[in-house]
Amino acid sequence: MINGSISAPVKGDWRDELLRYFGVDPTASWTTNVWVWTAIAFLFAALAYLSTAQRSDKERYPHPLPPRSTLGLFETLEHCNSIHFHEWSLDLARNQGKIVEYNFWPLIRARVIAVNDPKVARKILENPESSKPREFYDFFDGLLGGTGFISEEGDRYKHPRKSVSIGISHSNMDDMLTKMHAVMDQWITDNLGKNQGDVSNIDITVEMEKATIQSIGKIAFGYDFSTEEIERTLHNIFKIADEFGRACEKNPVRKSPIGVFLWAAKREASLCVQDIRRLVQNVLEAHQKKSVDEQKKVIVLNELNTPGSFALVELAKNKDVQTRLRQELRSASADPTDKKRLVDNSLLKRVIRETMRLWPVAAGGGARVIPQDMVVTSSDGLGGERLMTIPKGTIAMMNSYPIMRDKDTFDRPDEWLPNRWECPSQDMNTAFFPFMVGRRSCPGQLLAMSESEVFLARLVMDYEWSLVKETQPEYNITLMIMGTILQAMKVG
Template sequence: MKEVCYEKLEEWIRNTIDSKPGKSFDVFQEMQQLSLRIICKAAFEYDMSDEEAAAYVIENDTYLYEVACKQRMHVWRKWCKSILPSVRRAYQASENTASFARRVLASYREKVKSGVESSEDTLIKLLENSGAFETEAEKIAEITGLISGGFHTTGNSIGFTLLELAKNPKIIEDYRDNIKGTSNVYDWAKSDCIQRIVREGLRMHPVTSHIWRVLDKDIHTKSTGMSTKKASSHIVIPKGSIIVVCFPSVHRSSEHYNHPDTFDPSRWINPSKEAMDAFMPFALGRRTCIGQRLAYAELHTVIAKLAAEYNWEVEAEGSVCVGLAISRKGTRLIARKSCGQLD
């Protein structure tokens, strides 16, 4: 898994940073596409081209914006495919992403016939050999959902963390001091310092705004502090209630973290139990993110190498945009090769 992350990262560095030294790039756009290529290779044994990655992001976003945003606010749009060009375009985009999933599955089947498939239990191998799918369409839908569900979140997490590091060069200096004497990116990715940097990036910038949960028991909370005579010492949220957990509110609460709006990886040196309990970038319980192992492998490998070998500048911070994931638009960074020696 980490080998694939490193391989795809090296390709991206050659094509984007080293080939155009001093030239800025849209860090969120680039990291989303990098994450997409890593997912396709590591989980689905498919080498996705740059052109395929760029097209997939556009098609995926077009469809999801229609069904998850527009149709949530205007339910009637789902019945207007014949009269609204934008709805037709969205459903065509959905078919285009499904066509890509068919290509991925066909590619894997060709590898099996040729005897060159991976010896590891990749996700595509598990899906292909599973008896859970009654039809080919169900399998294609599962592949599409798994690909689409992973690249935005991880790519955005890398983008946010690189932006914070670009604004805090002292943190990069401390990290380089921490790994001095080692030249292996896998050792860098396992260093305590990079673990803290990644954790702090996820704390400050959770990639999704909230989750829903159904309570399986009554929850007794503390008082809200309402100044009414009838205010009780606590509030009971009854079993069966649907609750919404807002990640940014929890992750930036002063009840759990000192100076919560400051990017400070050192807060994760001997953190309090309250800080650890409040940290949930991939949710909690049995329904946590199924792709978090790959996400962490990407985060640690990509950030470890880029922070070790490149100095970062912010050309434009851009603006926050909230959709299915929290991202930024128009954020451009410049990466310059570091002259320092780590050996």
């Protein structure tokens, strides 16, 4: 400002103005301008690549590809590794579409999509050529110290699978159920009241986890875990799941060998892995005369406890169903060990089935690599349907939680309604696969269903269950209700 007036801006040479238009400061050092031009070049290259890729996709595929999620890479990673992943996946399916592409690039080079359409998901899972993506099973390989039964493919998977199938044949399964009853008898004696009117408060998930660990030892290996071993194993499992199952996925650097030196939690989890391996080695050495086939029975027991935990919580919240179930069970058989008569109860089967639908243990479902281009019809998230192409090589994630709460398949999908299974539609049966389907489905699902029914029947026949403290389910490899307290009162 000179003599009270505002001076006019001085215009530079037209070439300087042109340089400024493209982000180059004529007065800046040449090194600064090199970085600016490099960034601009990368931006144009990226735009050109994306434009070419989009044109190529339109020319190659007869129908549009699955729409992209509106969430970016880091937000997607945050949700996928959250304890509330199951709720987020349901929200994604209902608001953005049942088939949506995740934004995982450049972390994962392959196209990754969420497939929460029941019919499309079943079609992918039942395709014998669909395989498991290696990228998604680092957790299990890290835990096992290499590939194992869960993540193997080809003959290295088929042979153990066959061994497990033999291990849970009808003759062997009867023996396993008998041993499980012994574990349950001991658990009831240790945790629940013996006389009419006796009341016990228990953390249902923790106690069922303890019972499952003891069952694995006794049934698969003839080994009785001490109380200290069970407590230590539970502590190790939760630490490992929290670090390798969630924290490492949020931060890829934690997966690398240097992660042990940078994060104390990673070091602690690694020590927990070593502790579990030592315990397993001790159990195997004590059981070295047993056959490999029999040892592999341990695999089928992983899902016995959680369905029962959720079922007891739902029955505690729905006393009318609990009372009716108790009356039907008692009228069918006065002997709680009469497995056949107990599990023949239709209401019991509906309770278990509805619990597994609403609260699937493996809420994250499974992932498969699409072996060839697929043309499918699915909801577009806007109340309509559209044809779309799922390209070969795409990684499809089938999430059980939103699939079995599909609004187009189930009436009032977020409510626990056992009677919906009195006369289920074909679409309902298609959407129900808590153990997955196809060649990679859980080999022990029949045993898990049978044991869940017997377990629940025995506890409901003699005890009235009430809810003392309810916590929200959390997803950490499996869906669990940590901290929920139930009260069991012995009834006459």
